[in-house]
Structure formats: structure tokens, C-alpha cells
Amino acid sequence: MTEANKVTACLIIIGNEILSGRTQDANLAYLAKWLNDQVGIQLTEVRVIPDIEETIVDTVNECRARFDYVFTTGGIGPTHDDITSPSIAKAFGVPWELHPEAHEILKEYYGPEGLTSARARMACGPRGARLIENPISKAPGFQMENVFVLAGIPVIMQAMLESLKHRLTGGLPVRSRAVLLHLPESLVASGLRDLQERHPQADIGSYPFYRQGRGGTSIVIRSTDEELNATLAEEVFRMAFELGGDPQFEESA
Amino acid sequence: MTEANKVTACLIIIGNEILSGRTQDANLAYLAKWLNDQVGIQLTEVRVIPDIEETIVDTVNECRARFDYVFTTGGIGPTHDDITSPSIAKAFGVPWELHPEAHEILKEYYGPEGLTSARARMACGPRGARLIENPISKAPGFQMENVFVLAGIPVIMQAMLESLKHRLTGGLPVRSRAVLLHLPESLVASGLRDLQERHPQADIGSYPFYRQGRGGTSIVIRSTDEELNATLAEEVFRMAFELGGDPQFEESA
Secondary structure: OOHHHOOEEEEEEEOHHHHOOOOOOOHHHHHHHHHHHHHOOEEEEEEEEOOOHHHHHHHHHHHHHHOOEEEEEOOOOOOOOOOHHHHHHHHHOOOEEEOHHHHHHHHHHHHHHHOOHHHHHHHEEEOOOEEEOOOOOOOOEEEEOOEEEEOOOHHHHHHHHHHHHHHOOOOOOOEEEEEEEOOOHHHHHHHHHHHHHHOOOOEEEEEEEEEOOEEEEEEEEEEOOHHHHHHHHHHHHHHHHHOOOOOEEEOOO | OOHHHOOEEEEEEEOHHHHOOOOOOOHHHHHHHHHHHHHOOEEEEEEEEOOOHHHHHHHHHHHHHHOOEEEEEOOOOOOOOOOHHHHHHHHHOOOEEEOHHHHHHHHHHHHHHHOOHHHHHHHEEEOOOEEEOOOOOOOOEEEEOOEEEEOOOHHHHHHHHHHHHHHOOOOOOOEEEEEEEOOOHHHHHHHHHHHHHHOOOOEEEEEEEEEOOEEEEEEEEEEOOHHHHHHHHHHHHHHHHHOOOOOEEEOOO
């Protein structure tokens, strides 16, 4: 994968509950794999920021200029701490107002009496926003230019991704192969460095682990060229075998 | 907690394996809770960035100017993709060179013959770096001014935090109380907004959940004042009880 044809994305995770450690984020890894596998887009940076308007505005404006796509998760519910939507309006310099289409969706779902003032908040959005369907709990996400505003609840976030998939244009997906070695990574370091230098089009990562008291290293080879990945994985396998490292190809990388 | 006496931290997670979704980060939540509980420091922002020197340099320089403390995790091992340490040297504009103290530690651990050129890389650091002890696998982390450079492997990262604890100065820890309601959050939204407006010194969060097919909302009250938290949690409990929401105080928040 050359940098030239790489399509990039940034994820902005909005929420005090992630920053306090109360909630473990589950969206980063899912989004990263989905973007690569489904549409050939590479997650290139992630920010986790608090529910503070100025921070949201500044972060969104910086990231939408730097990355091809920006995704936000969290803060689009009906309560006082859900400030993502009006903050996005401010970032784009447009009014935050009732969105007629979102209003229709929620009126139909809750009934005219069920659409309380709190829920009506979820029918508002930045002027000009294009809705993203939420097949689970109806309150939609929305898109402003290259910024996609999604729910924080994983099952809803995942459903929204399916709804917006046809709006994304990526490149070739990155594929990977992995080899597990029962060696400390320092013993294969020089061989790996040499391999990386000979094959700059692949990205070779070395990740030590400890499992059940036994240490080892996972070598992960990533590129858009599956044949190249297989060739490099075999080189790593041979190198480790010669060092007595009991290598194994790993199923999933 | 007023903003004035809040001591802030930023975590920079360095590693392609997190951005590809291959590895689920386990350091964010641990660090957030540890910083608050042990030393009264609030994790205020997180960045996840790739193993690219320019990105590391720019991110570290931006964040060390904006936050009281910066912690990095990942990229301090012996392989070619471990570029955090020389990148930090570049960020501070100092040479990256053999660190005599780190060299002694590793020579003692591996023996003079075991200290291969790959391992000797882990004995290098930015000039002037203050080491952070690694009681698990010896290769140390290090501190440059307000930047603490830690391992990515959770068990080592956690041990390094204990080693450096006495170098951190925080404020009052934030405490929390939580109430679980079997109500959609939109039904308590206006009551919560009112409560938040009357008590700006607390941070009231509302988090919907679905568990075993039953929906509900967790209300989390956070401030440095435990009595205030208890009072507000009781107000939330009463509000939910009157709405038929079967409220419960939650053990951990």
C-alpha cells in the first residue's frame, strides 16, 4: 500500500464515561476492521475527548481537514450531556434546528404524544445534515460533508455503519498474515529489520505477549498484496524455525 | 471540582496494532482509574496514533504543552517498529543515545553476552531522560519533563505506574455514585437537566444500556464531594421511583 492511494479515517470518541474508565470502548476495534474489510479505508488516528463543546468543535474541525473521513461516536441521545449534535453544527457554522425528516421518523416511532421535548432534541441537527438510518432505536445519526455522527452504543453504531456504507469510497483493503514465535522479540529483531527494509510496501509489526507463563512474539505482516504477505510470513517462519522458536502460522491477525 | 484545581493528563497510545483493530487497548481504562484513585489526576484526552515518527513528534509536542501530564504507551521494545524512544528525543530536540544507567540494568539482566544489538536499543534514550523502573522485564521506561514513556504490555505498564507514582502531584480524586433505572433516558431527561443546572459542581452523566433484552439507563454522578454525590443520587432515585422506574443504586460506577 503506498501512501498515495491510502484512504484515511479518524474516529472521535466523545464521552466522559470512556475517559473516566467507567466504560470500556468497544467501537474502535470494530470500526477499524469494518472500514478496512468492507470499504478499504484505514483508521489512521483516534481521539477520545470529553463532553465539552469547545473541545468537540476544535477536534472535529482539525480532523475533518486532515483525514478523508471522520466518524464520531457518542453524545447524540436526549439528555443534557448529549451535546455532540449542536457542537457539530457549531463546527460547521450552521444553525442547529429541527430536522424535518428526523422529526417525521421520531413522530412515527413514538406517536405524537410520545415525542416529548427531550426526544424532540433527537429530531434536531445541523442545517443541511444528511440522516443516517438507525434501524434499532430509530433516532438517526447524520452526515455533514466528510463527518459521520454515530451513536455510542455499539449495536446501534454497527447498524448505522451498514446504513451509510454506500456513501464511503475506499481503496484496496489491507490483508494480514501472522506468525507466532516462542522466542523473545529481541532474537528476531535484526532479521525483521532486514526483512522490513527489503519490503517497504509491507508493514511488519512485532508484538510480544505472555500467555500462561510462556512468553513469545507475534509477527504481523500487513499489506494490500496477499501473495507478498504469504511470502514474508514464510520467511519469518523459516527464520524462527532456524532459531528453534517453534513457529506457528496464526489463524487470525 | 472546579476547573481551576483540576490536574489533567493525556494518554498517547502508540501502535499500528491498536489502529488496525487487531489488539484491543487495555491501558486507557486502567490508567484513567489509577490516575484518579491513586493521585487525583484526571485523564482528559486520549490519542491513538500510528508508528510514524513525525506523528509521534507532533502529537507529543502538542499534548505536553496542553496537559499537566502526558503518558505514552507502546513502541519501546527492541524491534524496528519500536520508534517511540528516538521520536521522543526528537520531540525534545535532544540526542538519542546510550543511557548509562539503562545500559547497566540490561547488562546485569541479560549478561554481557546476552546484550545483543537489538537489546542494546532498549538501553538508549533521549539525553537527560530519567528512568522508570520495570520490575517485570527490566527494560525501563523513562520520563522527560512532564512526559512519561511506558510499555504497551498492560502488566508492565501497570508496574511502571507504581514505580513512578511518587513523581506525580494531583488534586482531590473524583468520586462517583450511580443509579440504575429501568426507564428510557428520555423520560428522566428534563429532571436530570434541572438537577445538573442546580449543581454545576457535579458532572451528571446518563448512559442508556440494553442487557438481556431489557433497556434502561445508568445515571452517574461524579464530583470530588462524596456527600454531594450521595444527595444527588438520592434525588435521582426518588425521581425514577416516582416514574415507576424500579431504580437501584449501583455498586461500582
